[in-house]
Amino acid sequence: xxxxxxxxxxxxxxxxxxISYAFADINDKGIEYYRAELYDAAKIFFLQQKDLSPTDQxxxxxxxxxxxYQLNKADSAAYYYQKATEISPEYPFGYIGLGKMELKKGNAxxxxxxxxxxxxxxxxxxxxxxxxxxxxxxxxxxxxxxVSLDRARKINSKYSRIYVAEGDMLMKQGKTGDxxxxxxxxxxxxxxxxxxxxxxxxxxxxxxxxxALKYLDKLIALDPNYIPAYAVIGDIYREDRRxxxxxxxxxxxxxxxxxPLAQHERYAQLLFFTGQYEKATDQIKYVISQDPNNxxxxxxxxxxxxxxxxxxxxxxxxxxxxxxxxxERHIFQDYMYLGQLAVKEKQPKLAIEAFQKAIDMDSxxxxxxxxxxxxxxxxxxxxxxxxxxxxxxxLALDSTVDASHYYTFGEYNRYAAAYYIDPQNEASATTLxxxxxxxxxxNYVQKGDKAFAExxxxxxxxxxxxxxxxxxxxxxxxxxxxxxxTVQGYAKPLYEExxxxxxxxxxxxxxxxxxxxxxxxxxxxxxxxxxxxxxxDYSKKILAIDPNDENAKKxxxxxxxxx
Numbered sequence: 001x002x003x004x005x006x007x008x009x010x011x012x013x014x015x016x017x018x019i020s021y022a023f024a025d026i027n028d029k030g031i032e033y034y035r036a037e038l039y040d041a042a043k044i045f046f047l048q049q050k051d052l053s054p055t056d057q058x059x060x061x062x063x064x065x066x067x068x069y070q071l072n073k074a075d076s077a078a079y080y081y082q083k084a085t086e087i088s089p090e091y092p093f094g095y096i097g098l099g100k101m102e103l104k105k106g107n108a109x110x111x112x113x114x115x116x117x118x119x120x121x122x123x124x125x126x127x128x129x130x131x132x133x134x135x136x137x138x139x140x141x142x143x144x145x146x147v148s149l150d151r152a153r154k155i156n157s158k159y160s161r162i163y164v165a166e167g168d169m170l171m172k173q174g175k176t177g178d179x180x181x182x183x184x185x186x187x188x189x190x191x192x193x194x195x196x197x198x199x200x201x202x203x204x205x206x207x208x209x210x211x212a213l214k215y216l217d218k219l220i221a222l223d224p225n226y227i228p229a230y231a232v233i234g235d236i237y238r239e240d241r242r243x244x245x246x247x248x249x250x251x252x253x254x255x256x257x258x259x260p261l262a263q264h265e266r267y268a269q270l271l272f273f274t275g276q277y278e279k280a281t282d283q284i285k286y287v288i289s290q291d292p293n294n295x296x297x298x299x300x301x302x303x304x305x306x307x308x309x310x311x312x313x314x315x316x317x318x319x320x321x322x323x324x325x326x327x328e329r330h331i332f333q334d335y336m337y338l339g340q341l342a343v344k345e346k347q348p349k350l351a352i353e354a355f356q357k358a359i360d361m362d363s364x365x366x367x368x369x370x371x372x373x374x375x376x377x378x379x380x381x382x383x384x385x386x387x388x389x390x391x392x393x394x395l396a397l398d399s400t401v402d403a404s405h406y407y408t409f410g411e412y413n414r415y416a417a418a419y420y421i422d423p424q425n426e427a428s429a430t431t432l433x434x435x436x437x438x439x440x441x442x443n444y445v446q447k448g449d450k451a452f453a454e455x456x457x458x459x460x461x462x463x464x465x466x467x468x469x470x471x472x473x474x475x476x477x478x479x480x481x482x483x484x485x486t487v488q489g490y491a492k493p494l495y496e497e498x499x500x501x502x503x504x505x506x507x508x509x510x511x512x513x514x515x516x517x518x519x520x521x522x523x524x525x526x527x528x529x530x531x532x533x534x535x536x537d538y539s540k541k542i543l544a545i546d547p548n549d550e551n552a553k554k555x556x557x558x559x560x561x562x563x
Contacts, residue, residue: 026056027063033256034063034070035195036228040258043067058088065097077101092118092128100135111135126152126159133162137169145169160190167199176203194219194226201232209236227256231263238266243274261290265297272300277307295325303337311344332361332370339373348381355390368398375412384416388447403458406451407468413448414472417441421479441479448472463505466498467514474521487528495521512545523555536561 030045046064065080078101084094099114115132122128133148145165152162167182180203186196197219204212213236219229234249250267253259264287271280281304287297298321305314318338322330339354355374362370371394378387391409395401419425420441426434449469456465474491481487495518502511502518519538526534536559542552543563556563 026052027059030060031063032194032226032228033258034067036198037070038228038259039067039070040260041227041256042258043071044258054088055091058084058091058094061087062091062093062097065094069097069100074101074104090121092121092125093131096128096131096135099132100138103135103139103141124155126155127161128152129155130159130161130165134165134168137165137172140172142169142173158189160186160193160196162186163189164193164196164199167196171203179203192222194223194229197222198226198228198232201229205232205236209240212236227253227259231259234263234266238270243270246270247274261287261294264290265294268297268300272304272307275307277304280304281308295321295329298324299334302341303333306337306341306344309344311341315341315345315347330361332358332367334358335361336367336370336373339377343373343377343380348377348383351377352381352383352386365397368394371397379412379415382419384412384419384444387412388416388444392447403455403465406454406458407464410448410451410455410468410472413444413451414468414475416444417448417472417475420444421475421482423482438479442476445472445476461501461504463498463501463511463514466494466501467518470494470498470518470521477525481528487525489525489529491521492525516542516545516549520551523552527555532559535559539563 069077081097129152136145237246335358342351375390452468
């Protein structure tokens with residue numbers, strides 16, 4: 001049978017390779033996937049090809065064999081190599097594939113005979129010896145690989161794939177710099193050799209991403225639809241935190257079936273990081289459907305459920321994940337999310353346990369939000385001492401805290417102090433004697449006062465710090481009153497300091513309620529020391545704000561003062 005002439009090497013002075021066996025148009029896309037090591041994608045492509053000519057079908061079978069070989073399915077590889085030789089007996093590459101199988105079995109002589117047979121069909125085609133060299137490179141036989149490459153070079157020293165194969169061999173030997181030089185040689189002889197651009201970019205991806213992008217830009221300019229490039233582009237942008245650009249690249253890459261699941265994982269992660277939680281859900285489910293034991297995706301699934309406010313589902317997912325994932329691979333974020341989910345599901349004790357584990361795992365002490373979250377969980381469970389302890393650590397560790405954080409700390413202490421001045425709580429206390437109980441109460445007042453003072457210092461024109469100090473110190477007066485002690489008026493100067501600031505921030509009456517509270521405290525204080533004039537004065541101030549205030553009316557009525 002005569003060979004199809006369009007498949008032969010067409011030479012002009014042995015300088016130009018027009019069309020060779022390895023590059024039939026109809027199979028080009030699958031060959032691109034194969035050479036870019038996208039083996040599953042290549043397999044799917046080749047299996048979908050129908051109604052091919054015998055020569056094109058032989059090429060299809062050969063590359064199916066190549067693909068199955070890389071997927072460690074030797075029987076399938078041998079089957080398709082044999083099919084290639086049967087459908088087109090003069091197609092040389094099927095014999096190279098069969099030779100590869102013999103070499104794998106240790107039958108070097110049988111392999112060599114098959115390689116010679118392949119070469120006999122197209123002695124002037126450099127791709128034959130180049131692909132034989134690739135077989136030897138894969139087997140780690142660099143001596144025979146070099147011999148085959150020299151033979152290919154003698155046929156056509158400008159055939160770019162020679163230098164790509166040589167670069168691959170040098171990469172396997174750890175000679176990265178030399179390998180890149182060979183890939184550049186490939187481009188020098190054929191500036192359309194896409195694989196050479198891709199391999200250089202893959203080398204530079206880690207050590208010099210900017211340089212990698214230059215080669216990838218050239219590659220995309222050459223072929224905007226060269227899908228293998230987009231995985232590398234996506235990886236580079238992802239590492240550079242250019243998430244939007246990374247997403248676009250990954251979207252292109254995963255648009256073909258059979259691409260590595262790792263890129264689907266990264267795409268799912270990027271969707272999560274960019275707040276596209278609904279889309280992330282679909283992608284996470286896809287990965288888990290393909291890899292049910294993928295714990296990284298199961299972790300992300302629980303995180304994503306929290307972001308979607310699917311708290312019941314998320315809590316179950318998080319707890320199941322922590323059971324499946326070995327403890328040594330837990331990270332502090334796992335317990336952060338567990339704690340947050342538990343808070344949402346009103347399980348504060350579980351939340352606090354989770355946050356404490358997160359704190360224990362965070363040896364850097366840089367993730368200060370853990371303490372803040374733990375404090376909030378404890379506060380929501382009315383566990384005020386625990387809340388104060390966590391928030392105090394947060395303030396000590398985070399140098400960026402502002403007035404609002406000190407205000408929150410003041411409020412935590414105020415709630416704790418309020419708990420202590422409730423006579424029922426004191427009566428039920430069993431772990432502290434009365435003096436220790438009072439000391440604990442005063443400790444919270446002092447801490448709160450200090451926090452609110454810091455607020456006033458940082459925001460002197462706003463009333464929050466002044467008012468916070470006045471309120472928490474008024475608890476000292478209440479405590480003394482409840483004990484039958486003389487009221488000292490601890491809050492008096494603080495309310496007096498707060499009143500003008502409240503007035504200055506009351507353009508629309510937003511602080512009327514706070515002003516009335518301040519005046520009411522002063523009415524009570526002056527009443528306790530029998531200062532009738534001050535009682536009358538502050539009662540009238542209340543009525544000036546709210547003419548219907550019953551307490552102020554009753555006070556003035558009792559003193560027989562008109563208003």
